[in-house]
Amino acid sequence: MKHAIDLTRGNILAVLTKLAMPIMATSLIQMAYNLTDMIWIGRLGASAVAAVGSAGMFMWLASGFTTIARTGGQVMTGQMLGAKEQERASLYAQNALQFGIVFALLYTVVLVAFAKPLIGFYRFNEASTVRDAIIYLQIVGGGMVFSFVNMIFTGLITAAGNSKTPFLATSVGLVANIILDPVLIFGFGPIPALGAGGAAIATVGAQIIVTLMFVRYCLRDSLLKRVRLFSRPDGACIKDIVRIGLPSAVQEMIFAGVAMVIARMVASFGDAAVAVQRVGSQIESISWMTGQGFASALSSFIAQNYGAGDFHRAKKGYHTAVSIIIGWGLFSTALLVFCAGPLFQIFIPDETILPMGISYLVILGYSQVFMCVEIVASGAFSGFGKTLPPSIVATLLTAARIPAAMWLSSTALGLDGIWWSITISSILKGIVLAILFWMYERRLARAMPQSKQEQSTVSI
Template sequence: MRKKIDLLEGSIAGTLARLAFPIMGTSFIQMGYNLVDMIWIGRLGSNAVAAVGAAGMFMWLANGFTMIPRIGGQVSVGQRLGAGNPEEGAEFARGALRMGAFLGVLYGIISLLLNKQLIGFFNLNSPDVIWDARVYLMITCGLIVFSFLDQVIGGILAAMGNTVTTFRVTTVGLVINLILDPLLIFGIGPLKGMGVAGAAFATVFAQIIVFVLYLRAVWREPIIFGRIHLCVRTPKQHIREIVKIGLPSAMQDALMSMISMVIARFIAGWGDAAVAVQKVGSQIESISWMMAGGFSTAVNAFIAQNYGAGKKKRIKKGYRKAIEIMAVWGVITTLLLWVFPEFFFKIFIKEPDVIPMGVDYLRIIGISEIFMCLEGAATGAFQGIGKTVPPSVTGILFNAFRIPAAMILSATGLGLNGVWWALSLSCVFKGTILPLWFKVVLKKYEKQGMEEEVR
């Protein structure tokens, strides 16, 4: 395995960049999974996109549950490594992996047994769209345990300062998905095309390959994975700490997905095409929020180790540099969505009556991109010091704000665009309040250090 990055010494900007860029690259790769599916599925028409969009909501919900072992494990392992205690870090890693496997299997069983009821929530109009959504849900979420384990392993590696391995194995997964998508969706020669089901199988197979490559990469890693010993019982206090740290983030992400489901059901009142617009639009703007999420993971790992080592000044400088980088990326994303909305949307859907709706979505949501990026940097900083409640409170409050705001604004002359404005404004609020909140917490943390020095 490639040597890990030293997060406790050296240039802060250089260290953060070397840690963050592979993670951000990995986020691009993960975004690529979804974009590749959307490009090919879009060739089947907006009905197929609507089906995948509805079922994909439950994949998003699954990511909320993954947050418990992923964030809880990453922060706990990072802080123990910073404190010079890799043995205990391995115990936390073992607990996180076991929890990820259990939750993944449980979620898969529920998705298989209740697929009809879950898709029925959206009140989709076309029987074909409903059936395709059920099939996509059963395949992708029925086998989602591999995605759960991939994310937990990636989080542990990030806590160790190793983000290159995640980038490499995820890249291989994307290449496999790129090859399999058109083959399984449309078929070739004697191989009959499977449509939406083909896209689902391609995604799951790529996730399995990534999991196998992860196992190969960490097999002989001596610091954490070489000490895990899966047959040994994890102390209950470690499990409680993982849950304590990861649960607020999990609740935020899960509630966010549930709120989005309510919004999607509301949007379905404008027809299945409107659902397709939201799905495609969110995939296009993922160039911003996937990057923010990836960078948040890097900030989390950097601050967790330095927090464990008690390096307050390095934490402050690292956070400031992260905010600067994310602000620049947010501005770039906003410009892209404002200047080229039609170009990006037509990559996925070319139906003339749908394109204007997509252009409106991208221009309205584009206003919030810089705030979304700032929220990501602040979230990672809070997670790194083990305080996951502030970002969760902010996220839950303003994500819930979307529902009444969407109802009120869409009842005006804005119509469907009122829903897009509700989404955009909630991001503006979160991206303003959370960075200011962390600044207050950071000042208190620094003051505490000065008081200890006086004593």
């Protein structure tokens, strides 16, 4: 399998880093992909940023459905590869793709047909914001299947120990987006200025290019060239995929739903406040998207090693990953707290909005280490096939943001109270999940036969 890494052998730090670096780079590229939109759209004003940000929330909600196929497919495919069951691994990959495509098509119909009432949820004050949001949502929604397929392909290819191909494909997509964004947003020669709609077209066009690159790879890959999308789905495989992926998917959808409610609360402070949240969250993604990339690598590492019966190597991989991600979290905190002003002005060069942007970044900056630990611990649980514990913790504490935001924003903190509700919940999630995983690994170690523990070899 081209570019694949056997995750069950070799120095743990070297193997995990080799797998994680392209994934982290892919996450950073995805972040740059989103920030590129924000830089150009920010030149249209806060209203356009609020419009794209609100429509983007529904894309985030869609990722919950993708998570079922991506997480379930990645974990089961990884475990089958670790157990040297190549045909079963290909079958799980096939069913994950079939499942994801069906949901993508259904979600597309909903977004395109009901864009107006969906955007109406935010109760924007300006008609231009509503108009741009509807246009953006319908166009991006129409290309939803490409976004779904790309995320699932990334998970499946990573499960095989190949993180280089998703990195290259995403990089090409970013370059395409960088070229298309200014041309379609502001116009060039005979091409008219399309504003927010142009940003949406650029995004979908870039996603199509990435999909074509993945398809080209699949035709030569020993795992994915066996996939037959039009064959009958396997009920047992779908059941396993849903069992593994559903808890994480519910968590993701609730997280997105809570974010939408929070965004509606933010909108009560004005459309500019929504723009601040949108831009601020994209800047903050320097930590959480990197954390998710590292968690994906860790999930594949643990899945293969656990499938091969080497619990201790899997556990050591988690501790190695946590030590690395804590360092990244500290760097992110320093960046957001001490460089908030210059960072925010890159995207919205409006002095009247700058104080709100600085407050957002500084307050959210204090939670970055804990958020990174939460994400990596969730990835570790996922690799063991235990997606329910992190989903319960994340769901409860994320939902708690709503009453906390309502209470804190009613105090003298005002809008900052909403930002503090997000930071406090992130800190609590990181602490609780770290403790739960520590308890889980101790229980799993006690359940292993002593002879198996003695046979396990760990190198780092």
